[in-house]
Amino acid sequence: MATSTSWxxxxxxxxxxxxxxxxxxxxxxxxxxxxxxxxxxDAFKSMSHEIAPFLDRKTKLVLPECQEHSGQRCxxxxxxxxxxxCIKCIGFGPHKGHDVEELTETHExxxxxxxxxxxxxxxxxxxxxxxEDVEIGKKISKIKSKIDNLGKESRKLRKLxxxxxxxxxxxxxxxxxxxxxxxxxxxxxxxxxxxxLISEMNTIVKQNEKxxxxxxxxxxxxxxxxxxxxxxxxxxxxxEMPSLRSNIDQGKGLIIxxxxxxxxxxxxxxxxxxxxxxxxxxxxxxxxxxxxxxxTIPTNYKPLYGVACVGGSEAWxxxxxxxxxxxxxxxxxxxxxxxTCVQWPDGISVTRRGGVIYSDIESGTVNNVRHGKSETLIxxxxxxxxxxxxxxxxxxxxxxxxxxxYFQSKNKIIRYQGQNIKQEIIKDGQGNPIFKDxxxxxxxxxxxxxxxxxxxxxxxxxxxxxxxxxVRFRYDGTPARTKKSFAPRDIVTDVxxxxxxxxIANNCxxxxxxxxxxxxxxxDCGLEKPLVLTVDSEGRLWVGLLDTGEIKVIQYLxxx
Numbered sequence: 001m002a003t004s005t006s007w008x009x010x011x012x013x014x015x016x017x018x019x020x021x022x023x024x025x026x027x028x029x030x031x032x033x034x035x036x037x038x039x040x041x042d043a044f045k046s047m048s049h050e051i052a053p054f055l056d057r058k059t060k061l062v063l064p065e066c067q068e069h070s071g072q073r074c075x076x077x078x079x080x081x082x083x084x085x086c087i088k089c090i091g092f093g094p095h096k097g098h099d100v101e102e103l104t105e106t107h108e109x110x111x112x113x114x115x116x117x118x119x120x121x122x123x124x125x126x127x128x129x130x131x132e133d134v135e136i137g138k139k140i141s142k143i144k145s146k147i148d149n150l151g152k153e154s155r156k157l158r159k160l161x162x163x164x165x166x167x168x169x170x171x172x173x174x175x176x177x178x179x180x181x182x183x184x185x186x187x188x189x190x191x192x193x194x195x196x197l198i199s200e201m202n203t204i205v206k207q208n209e210k211x212x213x214x215x216x217x218x219x220x221x222x223x224x225x226x227x228x229x230x231x232x233x234x235x236x237x238x239x240e241m242p243s244l245r246s247n248i249d250q251g252k253g254l255i256i257x258x259x260x261x262x263x264x265x266x267x268x269x270x271x272x273x274x275x276x277x278x279x280x281x282x283x284x285x286x287x288x289x290x291x292x293x294x295x296t297i298p299t300n301y302k303p304l305y306g307v308a309c310v311g312g313s314e315a316w317x318x319x320x321x322x323x324x325x326x327x328x329x330x331x332x333x334x335x336x337x338x339x340t341c342v343q344w345p346d347g348i349s350v351t352r353r354g355g356v357i358y359s360d361i362e363s364g365t366v367n368n369v370r371h372g373k374s375e376t377l378i379x380x381x382x383x384x385x386x387x388x389x390x391x392x393x394x395x396x397x398x399x400x401x402x403x404x405x406y407f408q409s410k411n412k413i414i415r416y417q418g419q420n421i422k423q424e425i426i427k428d429g430q431g432n433p434i435f436k437d438x439x440x441x442x443x444x445x446x447x448x449x450x451x452x453x454x455x456x457x458x459x460x461x462x463x464x465x466x467x468x469x470x471v472r473f474r475y476d477g478t479p480a481r482t483k484k485s486f487a488p489r490d491i492v493t494d495v496x497x498x499x500x501x502x503x504i505a506n507n508c509x510x511x512x513x514x515x516x517x518x519x520x521x522x523x524d525c526g527l528e529k530p531l532v533l534t535v536d537s538e539g540r541l542w543v544g545l546l547d548t549g550e551i552k553v554i555q556y557l558x559x560x
Contacts, residue, residue, distance in 0.1 A: 012054065016040065024057035026050040027073070029215065047073065061107055062216050068093055076100040084217070103217060110220045111212065117227045118208040121201050125230050129198045132233075136191040143187065147180045153244050157256070176244070186524075193234055201230060286496055287511065288558055293525050294540060295553040297331045302549040308350045309536040316356045318345050319549065324358060324369075329553060340367060340374050346441070347388035352395050359386040359399070366399060366416075378416055392446040396422060400442040408437045413444060413454065425452060425469045434463060434471060447493040447514055455491040455501050462488055462501055464516060472516070479518035482506040490533035492541070496557070500541065502530040509533070509543065511556075525552055 012021040014033040021031040025040060027050045032040055041049050047065055052058070063073040066086035074084035079099045084106075089095040154176060204226065214220060244256070301319025309315045310326065314334060318324040321344055326335040337356075339345055345358040356369050357377060364385050366378035377397075380386045384401040391397055397416045402409045412426035412435065428434050435442060438458025445453050450467040462475040477486025480503075487505035494500065497514040507530060508523035525543075530552075532544035541554040 021054050023051055024054045026052055026058045026060065027063070029060070029062045059215070061104060062218075063103060064218055075103060077103050077106040084221075107217055107220060110223060113225060114208050114211050114220075114223055117225050118205055120227060121205055121230065126198060126201055126205075128233070129194055129201070132194050133191070133198065136187065136194060140184070140187060140191065143180070143184055147184070150176050150180065150244055157244075190234070197230065197234070286498075286557065287520055288556055291522055291525060291554050291556040293552050294555050295329050297327065297329065297551040297553065299325075299327065299331065299549045299551060301325075303546050304532065304544045304549040304551075305344065305346075306348045307532045307534050307542055307544040307551060308348050308356065309534045309542055310350050310354055310356075312536045312538040312540075315534060315536075315542055315551070316348055316350065317544070317551070318348055318358070320344055324348060324356065326356075335372075337369050337372055337374075347386070347400070349389040349391045349397070351391045352393070357389060357391070357397070359389055361385045361387065366397065378419055381414075381421075384412075387441045388443050390444045390446065393448075394446075396446075398444050398446065398452065400444065402439075404439075409439050410437055411435045411442055411456075411458070413442060413452065415452075423469065425454075425465055428469075428471050434465065434469075435459070443490050445491050445493045445499075447499070448495075448497045449514060451514065453491055453493055453499050455488040457488060460486050460488065462491065462499065462510075462512070462516075464499070475510075475512060475516050475518075477503065477510060480506075480508075480510055480521045482508065482521070486510075489531050490544075492533050492535045494535055494557075495539060500533065500535075502533050502543065504529050504531055504546065509541070522554070522556060525554055527552065 012031055013019060014021050014036050015031045016036040016039060017033060019033040019035070022034050023032040023037050024030070025032060027048060028040070028044070030040060031054065032051075037051055041051075044065075063075065064084050066072040066074050066084075066089060069086050069088045072086035072088055074086050076085060076087075076090065077083070077100060078085050078090070078095045079101060081095065081098065084103060085093070085095045085100070090098065090100055208223075211220060211223060299317055299319075301317055301321075303319055304317065305319050307315050307317045313329045314326055316324055316326050322339050322341050324337050324339060324345060325333055327333055339358055339360065340363065341358075341360045342362045346361050347359040348356060350356055357366055358369070358374075359366050363376075364380045365376045366380075366386055366389060367374040368377040369375075378386070378399065380399070380401050384403050386399050386401050388400045389397060395417075399414050399416060400411065401414055402411050404410075410433075412424055414421055415423040415425070425434060435454070435456050436459035440457030442457075443455040447453055447464075451472060452465050454463045454465070456463050460476065464472045464474075466472050477488070480486070482503065482505075484505040487503055488510075489502045489504050491499065491501040493514075498519065499512040499514065499516075501510050501512075503510055506523070507527045508521050509527070509530065510518065511520045511522065512518055527543060527545065528548065529546040530543050531546040534542045536542060536553075539557050541552075541556060543552045543554060544550075545552070
């Protein structure tokens with residue numbers, strides 16, 4: 001009985017129907033019963049099949065079918081194109097003259113690489129990450145202890161003062177909790193990232209172990225090494241905790257500071273039962289040390305190509321269709337307008353009075369939306385087509401226009417006052433083009449001093465010209481020290497005359513002063529491919545993400 005059970009367990013079944021196997025396809029490495037041989041060969045008529053008795057089977061690589069020549073199996077790998085090809089392809093097909101190697105050699109090289117990667121992950125990377133995991137846990141415990149000590153110290157100081165200081169200490173406790181929790185969240189996020197990477201690498205190890213003995217070339221060829229990615233260890237987070245500092249001098253006064261907040265209170269004789277905070281002095285910075293995402297707004301535009309704020313809680317948006325839509329900060333749709341564009345607009349902007357305008361490349365016009373209908377506002381000069389737009393505080397309209405030839409595209413900016421051309425920005429004082437030829441749009445914003453700030457994606461720079469069109473300076477992203485080359489897209493200026501530009505390659509925002517001095521890089525808001533940018537009347541940035549269609553509303557200035 002035991003022998004019978006053992007024999008039943010050793011029966012090899014057909015890969016198609018699960019009946020006992022009698023035959024084997026050496027070409028496809030498939031076990032077959034007698035009835036399924038015809039099914040298998042009929043299903044892949046264009047391929048040649050070597051059918052043999054199961055006991056005479058041969059173990060070998062499964063060679064894929066050639067994509068160019070039906071019925072031919074690939075025998076070599078084209079090194080130039082990194083793809084399996086057949087003999088016909090290299091004899092007189094599209095891969096003629098290309099350097100090739102045997103598919104068996106390609107398979108062996110891939111297997112060696114997979115084993116090497118797996119050994120390094122197991123022997124070096126995972127232990128390093130595990131060590132970092134332990135260290136982060138210790139730091140989190142220390143930070144929590146410091147948070148508790150800050151609270152105890154705050155309560156001890158509170159007892160030294162009477163009712164008039166309640167409002168100050170309420171502010172102190174609030175800021176203490178906000179600052180410390182924010183720093184703890186940053187470290188906790190880093191901790192989670194380390195753990196996620198450990199889990200990810202363990203998963204890869206398991207997947208790679210399955211590939212060691214695989215004889216299916218299609219599975220092996222899909223393998224993409226992540227070794228270099230894991231070797232670049234995540235940047236270490238080392239946060240400085242805020243300290244609570246104060247001076248208490250009997251008969252003089254109290255000064256207390258935490259995280260940029262400063263309060264001064266002098267002794268009052270006798271203590272006032274209804275003291276206010278008139279002695280409170282707050283040090284206000286222009287830029288916040290840690291920006292905050294106020295809202296994340298989902299949209300139906302994927303990709304999202306443009307956003308322009310209306311007031312403090314609404315914006316017009318558009319994407320890859322003929323409509324433009326007005327939404328509020330909660331994502332609710334307030335209005336939808338169908339444009340005259342054949343495909344989609346290439347630029348939108350909001351006028352001083354809150355109206356919306358858009359560009360139509362095919363008709364060569366800039367159109368105004370009135371009562372849900374489009375009216376032609378501007379017609380571009382003959383041979384030139386309008387792309388991106390920007391309405392200025394003075395009521396002028398800046399329009400990027402381009403003239404395209406087969407090989408290149410010339411770019412300039414026209415300032416319109418009504419329908420009349422007021423200024424053309426195209427060449428500098430020496431007669432050289434200000435903007436680089438290319439097919440990327442110019443995006444622009446007028447600053448408070450009259451400068452026109454332009455994001456030139458073709459030159460990968462920000463160009464700032466004064467009222468007369470003279471180039472004041474160029475910014476190439478170097479001071480920000482980002483990992484990838486600067487890739488500027490949308491640009492705005494704010495109430496402080498600061499220049500903010502999206503960097504789609506580095507998933508961040510660059511902030512400059514009006515003279516081109518680099519101030520800050522906003523890269524901790526979950527910005528994934530930030531393309532478009534606008535600023536609302538509350539001084540908040542609305543950042544549109546290209547692929548997801550989301551809009552991040554960001555508070556980046558200190559509030560008084």
